[in-house]
Amino acid sequence: EQVALDGVQTCALPIFESYLLDPQARTHGLDDLALRYLGYRKIATSEVLGKGKQRTMADTPDAEIFPYASEDADITFRLHALFTRQLRNEPGLLKLYHQVELPLLHVLARLEQRGIKVDTAVLREVEGEFKARLGALETEIYALAGETFSINSPKQVGRLLFETLELHTKHGLKVKKTSTGALSTDHEVLEQLAQHEPLPGKILEHRGLEKLLGTYVQALPKLIHPETGRVHTSFNQAVAATGRLSSSDPNLQNIPIRTAEARRIRSAFVAGEPGWLLLAADYSQVELRILAHLSGDETMLQAFRDDVDIHRATAARIFELELDAVTREQRGQAKAINFGIVYGMGPA
Numbered sequence: 162e163q164v165a166l167d168g169v170q171t172c173a174l175p176i177f178e179s180y181l182l183d184p185q186a187r188t189h190g191l192d193d194l195a196l197r198y199l200g201y202r203k204i205a206t207s208e209v210l211g212k213g214k215q216r217t218m219a220d221t222p223d224a225e226i227f228p229y230a231s232e233d234a235d236i237t238f239r240l241h242a243l244f245t246r247q248l249r250n251e252p253g254l255l256k257l258y259h260q261v262e263l264p265l266l267h268v269l270a271r272l273e274q275r276g277i278k279v280d281t282a283v284l285r286e287v288e289g290e291f292k293a294r295l296g297a298l299e300t301e302i303y304a305l306a307g308e309t310f311s312i313n314s315p316k317q318v319g320r321l322l323f324e325t326l327e328l329h330t331k332h333g334l335k336v337k338k339t340s341t342g343a344l345s346t347d348h349e350v351l352e353q354l355a356q357h358e359p360l361p362g363k364i365l366e367h368r369g370l371e372k373l374l375g376t377y378v379q380a381l382p383k384l385i386h387p388e389t390g391r392v393h394t395s396f397n398q399a400v401a402a403t404g405r406l407s408s409s410d411p412n413l414q415n416i417p418i419r420t421a422e423a424r425r426i427r428s429a430f431v432a433g434e435p436g437w438l439l440l441a442a443d444y445s446q447v448e449l450r451i452l453a454h455l456s457g458d459e460t461m462l463q464a465f466r467d468d469v470d471i472h473r474a475t476a477a478r479i480f481e482l483e484l485d486a487v488t489r490e491q492r493g494q495a496k497a498i499n500f501g502i503v504y505g506m507g508p509a
């Protein structure tokens with residue numbers, strides 16, 4: 162059987178095989194698989210490269226690498242032999258493995274190697290805009306609060322909102338508590354308070370903008386490879402139990418888009434060459450369309466035939482409203498239910 166893959170670590174094969182056989186398993190790493198299926202504890206990478214500030218394999222003497230690399234190869238083929246036998250007993254999974262997972266492995270490897278171009282000039286411009294807005298927000302927040310305080314300190318925000326201003330008492334609100342017993346100042350609580358007072362809303366806006374600044378605007382330029390001039394993410398093919406890909410270091414699947422500020426960040430991702438274009442494509446509610454087909458549910462099928470917003474239609478039925486009367490929040494709740502059912506959400 163052909164095992165070597167162009168530019169792809171062969172030790173990845175048992176990981177994908179394990180993932181197909183047991184997608185609910187918490188981990189599919191080679192070390193965990195060796196212990197779980199072979200009762201063998203491998204040499205940990207940290208034993209070779211050290212902990213904390215690690216050296217690279219290139220900096221490690223061959224004599225120290227050989228036992229580790231030989232063990233990796235041995236365990237890989239032992240697991241591969243074991244999983245191949247199991248996959249042969251599952252014709253559907255074997256077909257999925259050969260026709261989807263392995264071909265996709267090549268595609269993802271090329272995507273990772275190619276990377277994506279990020280316009281640092283745009284990010285510098287966005288950074289200036291965000292910092293100016295944060296400064297203006299601080300002025301507004303201090304004016305509304307009647308004092309200065311650390312906006313990033315949940316303790317100080319809680320003291321201001323619940324002890325000094327007593328907003329929960331003023332508006333007769335029941336606010337949840339943290340594990341320490343203090344009144345919470347998390348996103349949900351501030352949104353609740355923001356329906357009655359402007360200050361919590363401004364604090365929420367400040368938090369959100371500061372997170373965008375630190376997580377994306379200031380972080381992305383540091384992740385650009387000096388030789389390629391691009392950001393290179395890792396696509397994780399065998400992580401999500403649902404079968405979806407995930408992205409890490411950095412997570413390029415989580416770049417926000419809903420707000421104007423988020424769209425400014427997205428504008429920094431550009432086509433890599435002059436004359437090229439970036440194309441964004443997305444299946445429209447593909448899981449729900451598959452569910453409608455497999456279940457034969459006439460209500461769902463009719464909604465798709467009539468090109469009705471399926472989430473709005475679900476919300477209308479749940480809240481007993483006309484389609485036009487469904488709010489954005491109600492649609493969001495219905496969307497969570499629609500996709501939650503597909504992915505195994507329970508009644509709790």
